[in-house]
Amino acid sequence: xxxxxxxxxxxxxxxxxxxxxxxxxxxxxxxxxxxxxxxxxxxxxxxxxxxxxxxxxxxxxxxxxxxxxxxxxxxxxxxxxxxxxxxxxxxxxxxxxxxxxxxxxxxxxxxxxxxxxxxxxxxxxxxxxxxxxxxx
Numbered sequence: 001x002x003x004x005x006x007x008x009x010x011x012x013x014x015x016x017x018x019x020x021x022x023x024x025x026x027x028x029x030x031x032x033x034x035x036x037x038x039x040x041x042x043x044x045x046x047x048x049x050x051x052x053x054x055x056x057x058x059x060x061x062x063x064x065x066x067x068x069x070x071x072x073x074x075x076x077x078x079x080x081x082x083x084x085x086x087x088x089x090x091x092x093x094x095x096x097x098x099x100x101x102x103x104x105x106x107x108x109x110x111x112x113x114x115x116x117x118x119x120x121x122x123x124x125x126x127x128x129x130x131x132x133x134x135x136x
């Protein structure tokens with residue numbers, strides 16, 4: 001078998017690793033928002049305007065949706081995941097800059113994750129669009 005054919009048969013480990021990192025990042029976000037809701041209920045982000053509260057609560061649904069789409073190797077997971085993390089950091093940094101009341105370290109961690117997402121989105125998107133080779 002030629003080296004090119006051998007590479008074609010081998011799973012794309014890099015893209016699978018990227019997918020695992022994305023899933024881990026969105027799982028951390030899911031856990032964070034679920035814990036917030038579990039400890040404080042729907043008043044979890046009281047003190048902030050309703051649109052902000054709705055945005056943060058919506059992540060309890062959006063983050064697991066990204067995970068499900070990525071786990072099923074759907075290109076929509078890449079687009080949705082990118083949109084979710086960019087919107088989340090935009091909201092969080094705006095709140096930190098204007099009102100405060102949320103931890104800066106969380107926004108820093110999310111920003112680092114967003115950099116990973118932006119840097120690896122093209123690789124992950126190409127991989128999700130490629131057909132999985134049939135297994136013998």
